[in-house]
Amino acid sequence: MSDNSAPQRPTAIQYLRYCYGRPLPPELRDWVRNDLAGPGATIRMIVRAVVPTTLILAPFWLFPTDFMTRLSMTFPIWFMVILFAHALNKVWRTHMLRMHGLDPELASAQKRQRDAHIHRSYVERYGPRPESADQRSDDI
Template identity: 55%
Template sequence: MTNDAGPAKPNVLQYIGYCYGKRLPNSMRQWVADDLAGPGATRRMMLRMVVPAVLILTPFWIVPMSLYLHLSTTVPILIPFIFFSHALNKVWRRHMLRKHGLDTSLVDYRNRQRDAHIHDAYAEKYGPRSGPPSSSAV
């Protein structure tokens, strides 16, 4: 990867924009790759999606009512945010990698490293897999 002149990490405004879909300069491509495919990437992406939901739901807690009513008005709205942020996590991370001109298979890099011994044991026992490379990457 080429490293253009410029900072290697985003400032606060760039980071906020990046969290919600803005493209960062090419000088930050390594940081983007580490952020989207490195350790804790799933957790970071889920937090980024839950924060706006919490900010929107916070005013419900200002209205005076019982804890039961507070929970019953906010939790049913918050749960789908959590589920969808988990379900669409890899999709969003692949989209952001593509947007920054990076290889989308980086999303699965850590899983492939972790499961390499399983694939090697399979290849030793049954021989190499046939078919396109993507069929065995899951």
């Protein structure tokens, strides 16, 4: 007798392919939704970029040279990977949500919930925005 209440997880091969842009089967949609829009999604995406970069840069630390030379060979690359991973995080998560047939607005749902009190106080103070106002996708 199998336990169907446990959430399904991708296999190791499926997970590696998913990390680098391949879609998962439709039965794993709940896992994908939590992975891309749940708590910690931003950190998970940055770690997925940093781990392979660290593995590639690690051999440079084996060169027989001083600490500052090793640091100057690896840190700029590593730092830029973190910077770009953070900058493109929402774009990548939105793309992956679309690829899996999920609502791309889920990528910013936590931010909208976190900032909802700001928007409510704006409405209380100035009234609702007019219908003729340009509505952006990040507006609540």
